Amino acid sequence: MDQLLQHLRNFYQLSEAAEQVLPEYFTKLVLPKNEFLITQGKICRHLYFLEQGCLRGYYDLEEKEITHWFGFENDFVTSFHSFITQQPAVENIQLVEGCVLWAISKDSLFNLFNQHHEIERLVRIAYEKYYIRLEERFVNARFKTATERYQDLLEQTPHIIDRIPLGYIAAYLGISQETLSRIRGKL
Template identity: 45%
Template sequence: MKNNINMFDQFPGLGEEAKIAFEKELDSLLVDKGGLLEQEGKVCDHLYFIIEGSARSFYRKENKDITVSFSLEGEFLTAMHSFISRKPSYENIEAMEKTKVARIKYESLLKLFEKHHDLERTYRLILERYYVSLEEQLIFSKFKSARDRYLDLMDYRPKIIQRASVGQIATYLDMSIETLSRIRGKI
C-alpha cells in the first residue's frame, strides 16, 4: 500500500515513522457500485479512505433511503457513531460507483495511537473535519432555502451532482425529487 495513496498530504504535521506504521496496517478493498462498506445493525470496525470512486452514507426510514453524506476520493469515512461507541450502526455506507478504499481496523488504530502520538493528533483533525461537516450540513438543511442548498452543493461539491442519483441528492438536500427537478430546471 505504501506510496500509492497520499492520504496524509492534508496533515503535514504527521511524521514519516507514523505514516509508515499506519500504511502497514492498511488493507485495500474494491467495492462494486451498490456494495456496502458498512451496514446498519453491525458494529463498524474500519476507518476508510477513498482512493478511487465515491460513497454515500444513508439511513433507512419508512422504507426510504435518506442520504446524509457523500464522500469522494481523498476523503476519510466511517460510520462514526458506531466506530467510536462500538455500538451497532444506524447507517449504511454504499459505494456509488466501483470504489477502491484503503481501510484500517479499529483495534489496529488504537494500538498505533499508543506508539505514535502525532497519529492520534491527525485522527483528532479528521474527527474535527467530520464534526464541522456535520454541523454545516445541519445548518445548511435548516436555515437555507431549497434553491440555496442546491446552489451551495453545486459550488462546493460539484462532483456529487455528477456522481449521485437525483433521488440521493434530493434526500441529502432534504427536498423532494420534484422540488429538486424544478430548481434544476430554473438554473
C-alpha cells in the first residue's frame, strides 16, 4: 500500500484524512503468471494499481491475439471502457508475470469520491494520463513505420524487451514476428 500512496502523491497531494481511509477500500491481490484480470464478455468491476509485475491487454481478432497495451509497475490498469460503462469487456487482460495488485471496486471508488472530493480529481488526472498514452499509441500506429515504432519502444520503454515475449511485442507493434526479427536484425 505504501507504493500506491507514494505513486498517488506524484499525481496530486491528498489530505491526510483521504490517505488514511484509502487502505480500507483497496484489496491486495497476488496472482500468478498467465492469470486473467478480465476476459472478453465479462464486466470489469475493478480498477487496479499494479505494484509489481507486468500484464497485457489484448483483443481476439480472427483467431489472433492482438496485444494493444502493456502495464508495468505503478500503472493503473483496467478494461477502462467496461469499467466506466459497466458493459461487457471487448478485451482480455492477462498477467505476463506474477503480479501484486491493489484492487478497488467501482462502487468503493464512488464512495471515496463522495467522501473525499480530492480523490475524484486524482482519478481524473490518472484518466487524463491514460488518454494521452492512448492517443500517442494511435498516432504511432497511423503515422509511423514499423521500424520507427520499434525504435520508439526501445527508447521509451526498453525494459519491455527483457520482460515481454517477442510475439506479444510484434502484435503490439502491429507486425508479424518475422518482420520484428528482420527489424531487430537491421538495428
